[in-house]
Amino acid sequence: MLGSVERGAVLSQSSLRELRSYYRALGDVNRLRIVQILVTEGEQPVSELARRLRISQPLMSWHLRRLRRAGIVRMERVGREVRCSFDREKFADLNARGFRLLMNRAEAQA
Secondary structure, rough: OHHHHHHHHHHHHHHHHHHHHHHHHOHHHHHHHHHHHHHHOOOOHHHHHHHHHHEEEEEEEHEEEEEHHHOEEEEEEOOOOOEEEEEEHHHHHHHHHHHHHHHHHHHHHH
């Protein structure tokens, strides 16, 4: 029981939920492809992402919503178009926090 208390002290419940959302968002091939395109090519319209990945607009919107909620992607409406971009700062922060969480648990078990 003490181990679970120690682990809970490492990160708050809200931080753990945020990291869970982050890792789940990256756990899909289409979402990884979306992130790859945004990282390598920069901001893209939703319609262009859907066309390139050959998925429907509603499915693309669903994937982008998961990425946006996880903090990986930003979305901005420009007229009738919705444009997506990769949030490098948030991604780096979540990645670093996930790494620290894993390292702390590994050290505690060693």
